[in-house]
Amino acid sequence: MARYIVRRLLWAFLMLIAVSGVVFVLFYVFPSADPAQLRAGRQANEDQIQAIRESLGLDKSVLEQFWIYIKGVFTPFDLPGTDATGPLYFGHSYQSNADVKDVIFSDLPATALLVFGAVIVWMAIAIPTGIISAIRQRSLLDRTTMVTTLVFISAPVFWLGLVALYLFAQDVGIIPIFPGIGSYADADSFPAKCASMILPWLVLAAATAAIYARYLRSQMIDVMQEDYIRTARAKGLPERRVIAKHVLRSAITPIVTLLGLDVAVLLAGNAILTETVFNIPGVGAETFNAIKRSDLPMIQGITLFGAFFIVTLNLVVDIVYAYLDPRVRYE
């Protein structure tokens, strides 16, 4: 197991370098706005733009820029021209000049609260719904939940977000019961921050809860056909215990994999729509700003952090999976 983890970590390291490379390539190959011109202002002349290009290091070849970046992120060596040194030096934002790492760390709490809260909400919805639908197949309840589920899966998150806002937000809603847009920034205590997250949680969780419920339902239905469930019943176990222990234990295992990846992807800034609709100052909102302003260091930094989360959580999921499913062993 230890050898497996070490090997995986080495791969992760190489993958992160590759991801940085891909972002560089994408940024230069696909049309993006010229950061130097954006920064210089509309009346700046060629020399000014050139000076800015130099100060941002954009005059160097792509390969050289990439090398400097990689050196800053992954190695502890001094970087010529700056007094900031690696490792974990992600550069400064073209736009605000803020240290990318600091910005991302300052964004993480909001995103983490959003994502983990949403995870709790969607699991709290998905598990009972999935179980009930599975054991009461084709009942009215099952059909109703599955239709609702389809609606939520098909609804775009930003649409759902706006609908939620216009229905329930204290600032712009018809039935003003939950804190509205931008309330996270106003909240100064943890309970207040949680309250500000109620609508975003529900919105972010809605579609995922629906997907998980459906997935859990189909998993449970599969598991209930298993011989060992018949064995459990034949042993004389109460049905409740058969479902809660024997069926759920098997049905939930693949969901752990799903959950790990979903959490990673959301932490990586994929809550972008929810964050922008509700103005939650998290990684997603930062991504939105960075892309809008062609802020390469920010985009690069967020992507790397995202890749890091995904790689790490993937590894965690694999390890957890080995504990959940004793048949799995990594060499």
Add this chain to the structure above:
Amino acid sequence: MRMKVLRALVPGLLVVAGLLIAACGGSDETSTSGTSEAAKQYAAPTEAPSDAQSGGDLTVIAASDVDYIDPGAAYYQFTYMVTSATLSQLEGYAPADVEGPTPLLATEAPTVSDDGKTVTYTINDDVKFSPPVNRTVTSADVKYAIERSLLPGVPNGYVQTYLAGVEGIDKAIKEAQDNPTGGAPDISGITTPDDTTLEIKLTNTTSIGVIGALTLPVSAPVPEEYAKQYDAENPSTYGEHQVATGPYMIQNACVADDGSIVSKKCDGELTGYTPNKEIHLVRNPNWGGEAGSPPDWDFRPAYLDQVTIQEGFADTVSASKKVLSGSAMVNGDFTTPPSAIKQAATSGEEGQLTLTPSGGNRYVALNTQSPPFDDINVRKAVLANSNRTDLRNTRGGELTGPVATHILPPEFPGFEEAGGLEGPDLDFIQNPDGDPELAAEYMKKAGYESGKCEGPDCEITMVGDDSPPGSDTAAVVKSQLEQLGFKVNFQKVTHDIMYTKFCSTPSNAPEVCPNVGWLKDFNDGQSMLDPTFNGANVVPENNSNWAQLNVPKINKAIDDATLIDDPEQRKQAWGEVDDMIMAEAPVIPYIWDDQANIQSADVAGVVNKFNANWDLAYTSLKP
């Protein structure tokens, strides 16, 4: 100032939000009227009510961050909203100032020597920097502020244009570029004979441009002994450590929320600024006045105790609703979207919606250097055929501004001289709804017998926005061009890419740029017409003359007008330049934007006409 008023962010967001509002709000009736009646009806107050109340906290709801927190680089309407409350330039703008600025740090308007080549300011001797600097401002602080703006680490977008006539500036620019971290270069033409005198020597008579540029934040004093350590970095970090001279300051560790001094000395790093998230303004304890009663040298009453600018409201429809239904809020950087304007106009309380001419225009640029638009008759045909009302309506209809007939915007010096709302006496601009017959005539004059464009030249490329409303405008432009027989290849990219990679790079410029426009820097025709239509200003990159118009007599007229230092003559001259440009039909101007600003019902907001946005130092909360 940059035309960077944030439009269309997430296309989907806005479309959906729009649909939602449309569904709730009934049909969208648009008017074809070309007047600015709406602007009159919703004119913004330019002075505080007589019973204005002191105290209270205001929240500004914004979509994005300021362009630069550094006052030396600030070049954006929304940023000016902040700097006009925290800084004291040599001259500033009171809310009603249209014709010219009002002295602020300077005791009076600058004197210009008889030869027009020396500009002298006398500055107040009782203005103090906010903590941790705390000392009295001298003329040297203004000199330093201007000099540091030449540093590559302080990306100022206008100083080198307007101050090009200042003695020794070329040398200073070179010095700064050769040694970006060597500190601000000395500009030999700017001298400080004593602590209250600032003298600027020019090599030509461009004093009006210089004086105009020095009404902008670059002339707000910066203490060299404090700032130089930050200016030695590239980019400079003075912005994150700036000190204030206005009634407000961006909070730092020296000052508490209520504006009281915690400590006279602190490291000066702003605690009240988080990029893309928040700017927190508190009262500047060294300002010298009280809420509602400014010190003798200042004209800003500054009623509010604190202002919090909250950023990141990407969906401007819900942000607008929040402002309209909330308390103690105003909009910040975004123009209120049409659906919210409608809501404010119909169901809001009186005064919640204000419309102010923004001092900007939007137009469709035709590339005059490339066939088929190198033929003036083809251009005239395109203008004649264009239904500019339709184009204007893509931005939200009548409440968003009148249909433009020329370049200089309403209430701007030279606007009336250029023909006012009616526009210049040119047949192809007369009918805002388009005149297909006239267009056909011009096409025939251009040699297209059928009245429609035919042949390989008629296959043209257009690069425009990929999100509404810009993409809507572009789509209408495309169909109008197709009516004349053009085959239009419409490439959609983001607004920034459209500018930096295509329309502002002549070597890569398409035949048509449908989503360009210009906002004044200050109230002088030079800032509207010189960068955009002077053939001498066509540059390989960052070009703003999108039509690439290069007509010698217009170039000369612009250069001449720049040197006129009598305001009346100057107005006349720019009005004429405007008409000369329109006679060349290089662009289809279709709107002079009115900026729609909104406020919560309990805010007594005052709009600064110069900036077309809320003036934080005049706005108060209703008693």
Add this chain to the structure above:
Amino acid sequence: MSPAPLLEIEDLKVHFDTDEGVVKAVDGVSLAVHEGEMLGVVGESGSGKSVANLTILGLTRAANATITGRITFEGEDLLQIGEDELQRIRGNGISMIFQDPLSALHPFFKVGAQLIEAIQVHQDVSDSAARAHAVELLELVGIPDAARRMGEYPHEFSGGMRQRVMIAMALTNDPKLLIADEPTTALDVTTQAQILRLIERLRRELGMAVILITHDLGVIAEVADRVMVMYAGEVVESGSLDQIFYDPQHPYTWGLLGSLTRVDQPRLARLAQIAGQPPSLINPPSGCHFRNRCPHEFAKCTEHPELEQRGGEGGHRDRCWLAAERKREVRVVASTGAIGLEAPKEPAP
């Protein structure tokens, strides 16, 4: 007069309502098992033998199932009692073991835990007592190093060992009746014999009754007291082991036995010897359900035969219309090696 049977099933019908129609999985089965007795139930898959036995424990109760008849166990009608009472009997009075011991054990729980759970669900004993009992049971079924193997997962056991675990689990609460549903099918031949011997030994030592369900008469031959042959949801022949083996009355039984005589052929080939497919349980042939596969079909076969003593004697009953002497003639053909079922159809007498 023999004592009342431990388990008595009377006219059991289990019908499933499906989209395609009513599946008559079990259609009027009666049987009785006495204490300590081993009953063999034989039939092809789909003959209803497993369903009938699962129904005993209420494991076929579903929204679309219609179950009628009577299942009396120790004086209680299992079809009338509720789920709670059934749970009390399951794994306690009556235990089951299944065909595939790998899929029948939960893959995510340790063997010990599954055993202990089975003990504690019926007995209020401490964890350590349950554990000790579980180890004992594993030793009883012949698993070496039982204490250590308690901590292993099912996939760490071989097939035979797993089936031993299943048996141990079935024995946890000293059941009166063990239902073994194809317990050896998934195992190799050597292991099959070991498991059968184990079941036989435990039956003798513990004195429990066993219902051994199989498609393979050979399995039964070693151990059963009485045999029931099922076809298409019905019992087609029942009698003592000797009666079935030495005086089989039903052509289907001949087929099953015929396959036994051909030990020189591979097992699969032997199984394939009954021509045709098992009938649809939704719409079985009218009359004798076997007639479409039966080489001896004649006019009478369109009538449905009752299970009654015909050619046999001493409680030996069957559902074949053929006259006793005719059966003996035809059966001779079968025993000569030209298997009865392959004989040409005969004209109706």
